[in-house]
Amino acid sequence: MTKPLRKDAQRNRDLLVEAARGLYAARGLDVALEEIAKTAGVSIGTLYNHFPQRADLVNAVFADRTETVAKLAEHALSLDDAWAGLTSFVERVCELQAADRGYNELASTRPPQAEDLERGYELMTRVVERAKESGALREDFTLEDMAFVTWGIARTVEAASAVRPEVWRRHLALLFDGMRATAANPLPEPPLLPGELAGIMRGCD
Amino acid sequence: MTKPLRKDAQRNRDLLVEAARGLYAARGLDVALEEIAKTAGVSIGTLYNHFPQRADLVNAVFADRTETVAKLAEHALSLDDAWAGLTSFVERVCELQAADRGYNELASTRPPQAEDLERGYELMTRVVERAKESGALREDFTLEDMAFVTWGIARTVEAASAVRPEVWRRHLALLFDGMRATAANPLPEPPLLPGELAGIMRGCD
DNA sequence: GATTAAGTTGAGGGTGTCCTCAACTTCCTT
């Protein structure tokens, strides 16, 4: 399908992705492209040759994450306790956010909920539905509500990571307590529709 | 104390603050200074004359907010129901965030919790303490935990306002449900200390 | 090892923003 790259080209591409990975993780997604090229030991022209659009490089760097999230969802489904499955899944995703500033920014504009992978979407739906059926997760919670978790934790991580890198867990625990069926009071607004969430993500390119 | 401004200078200053207020509200805090000057019908040099530091202009624009938040806290304390006081206070502050993109960004880096006004700080402490004493708010909740609310809602407003401007209320309701004493499960991390929160705010100048 | 397609290079032009400062204008005082 895609033509095989020449040997040096492949090497340079890898160097670029590796350099970007490190810089993104440490400083977020808006590192200067010229710095990425320099770090990779490659010219700016080569970077543009491989990644004409800024987003192409971001996608290359975080390509694995989609799969990782799907794996986490699968693991969640393998647990006996549906609530534990849901919370451990969410916690793991948040750990990914907390460990990588770039991914945190990315997840915060395109919540993992909606990776277009058909499979990931379906897995996450099942994680949520199963937790509802078990009676632990409140009935009125939807998959799209998970975006609130991602958004909220993203901002907390961003603000507090320098001072208290783990304090987002406290924020998350408060959210979990609000998600329990036993805690449910009527919610004032209808949930985001799948299409609305998709629109939000499309919006922030 | 501060020397009185010349008439034209005062007028220009007001024009600048007014122009900045509008642009900040619509587009956030990183509007180009030259655009603010142009909108105010004033030269860039004049802007720098009145507001040597970028933050000076921001402070001038949002100076009233500190007082507004204090008023809201006072009103909260006047309500019979301590829980209603707390939630209505928080909801009002979030409405301020939702109504003004610039304030949303500002609150998200310097949560209103910590406006250095001695008075605001004390009022808010009482809003929280009173809700705890009434038995409605969970015992382990602290004033500093309110930062999670501000941070979380800030990001949700930012992401979703174009598509569903009111959907942050749903996010907030989930948080409220997690804050109730009846919902409380042990939290995994100690709260932010007042000094830590202050450090976070000092960090993002 | 010659040919050529594939890939690389980096100087340079474009853009947007910041900030300064020397010359100019306006207001206030007497």
Added chain:
DNA sequence: AAGGAAGTTGAGGACACCCTCAACTTAATC
């Protein structure tokens, strides 16, 4: 009404980043 203090102006230098492209280099192929 004159003088000086206060305030204004905007062209222009500094910077950081983006992106292109014509000349060059390297790898694959025969």
